[in-house]
Amino acid sequence: MKILILGAGAVGGYWGARLTQAGVDVTFLLREKRAALVKANGLVVKSPKGDFTVPVKVVTRGDEGAPYDVVIVACKAYDLDSAIASIASAVGPDTTIVPMLNGHAHFATLDATFGAARVAGGLARISGMLGPNGEIVHSGASGVSFGERDGKAARPALVELDAACKKAGIDGGLNPDINQDLWDKWVMLGTIASMCAAMRGTVGDIVAAEDGAALVRETLDECCKVAAAAGHAPSAKVRAGLEAGLTQPGAKSVASILGDMEKGGAVEARSIVGDMLMRARKAGVAAPNLRFAYAHLQAYEARRARGGLRP
Incomplete structure (x- = not known):
């Protein structure tokens, strides 16, 4: 399974770093400045569960390495429009989009752009922030939750993502009542x-x-x-x-x-x-x-x- 994560902040960065550490095929889609820093230093994580640095794959355009099986959107709500423009070329006919934004308003926009069938539900409970040198300072909780918004059985991509999370020691995972x-x-x-x-x-x-x-x-x-x-x-x-x-x-x-x-x-x-x-x-x-x-x-x-x- 190929995963693309838009963003390498406290949520996307920590989650993706743990997945990469566990051998999962993860690529980060980042802005030029953040991309240069991560390419040079890897993702640096400071965590109560153990500090580590991991080299990761980084792209600055969605079409690099596309299409992906899962695209995780880990940005703030006010960046949603630019995020959609960035991931559009990464989305293929079988791609599942997992947004990790707060609230519910983003679903209408994503559904209108990519079709509701491609967009799963997702949320994060990862405590942390970026440090002064771009490191991810993880401070406690490390859970994610995702699932089908229509209540149907989970598609294979989400089942595989759940297995990857368990392998990486990420709490939560597939939730049959994501709504x-x-x-x-x-x-x-x-x-x-x-x-x-x-x-x-x-x-x-x-x-x-x-x-x-x-x-x-x-x-x-x-x-x-x-x-x-x-x-x-x-x-x-x-x-x-x-x-x-x-x-x-x-x-x-x-x-x-x-x-x-x-x-x-x-x-x-x-x-x-x-x-x-x-x-x-x-x-x-x-x-x-x-x-x-x-x-x-x-x-x-x-x-x-x-x-x-x-x-």
């Missing part, structure tokens, strides 16, 4: 991203505020109601786990969207918070906390677009 898993993660992200962005703090910082924990619970409830309206309410066990984790005193957990804001970067405002709010409105779900958080994020985007605080 529920996608919603469960989005409910979590919608809550933590909204709160961290609006409050500008970690979970511990937020719950230390007088009404912090109550606001988190309200926001979680809004997201759960949106998921329920779509037919994918989190189970009682999942919801209880989310509430406990998102209201834990002293917790250092934080949404990556806050880090992006603090460095003045682009943010996944629409895909994580805005789309959840839009679905709430369509379903008639009151979502005042999501409304406030999304307005906050839009104001940040407006400020960023004009270069800061100037009038």
Whole structure:
């Protein structure tokens, strides 16, 4: 099986490095600057599971080595259009596309471009970031989840990808109920991203505020109601786990969207918070906390677009 991974950040880089380490045929599709660095140094991984450096195959055009059996799209939502343009020539008639983006909005775009039959569901639970020298700093969780969005038996490419993940020691893998898993993660992200962005703090910082924990619970409830309206309410066990984790005193957990804001970067405002709010409105779900958080994020985007605080 030939796998192409678009992106070598915390998700795509760690996953692909582990697969390569296990002898799986993986190629990375990267921008010129990142490609040059990875070609020169290999993928450098710092991890609690052991540091390692692995040489990997790198291309800067999708048609190099095409077609691929599986194309994994590991980018931010705001880079989706450029990602589609990059992978288009890598996709053959039997290629399966596995997007690892947050939320659900990307599926409509990918389905319209490549056809829904080619696009599987996928999500990552890999904790990490890029270090100052381009190394992948893995900090804990290392799970992925993927499967058929129509609930049918998994196609051979996904079964083979699952086997490759197990060989590489990657947690998770093939999930027969990927749609529920996608919603469960989005409910979590919608809550933590909204709160961290609006409050500008970690979970511990937020719950230390007088009404912090109550606001988190309200926001979680809004997201759960949106998921329920779509037919994918989190189970009682999942919801209880989310509430406990998102209201834990002293917790250092934080949404990556806050880090992006603090460095003045682009943010996944629409895909994580805005789309959840839009679905709430369509379903008639009151979502005042999501409304406030999304307005906050839009104001940040407006400020960023004009270069800061100037009038």
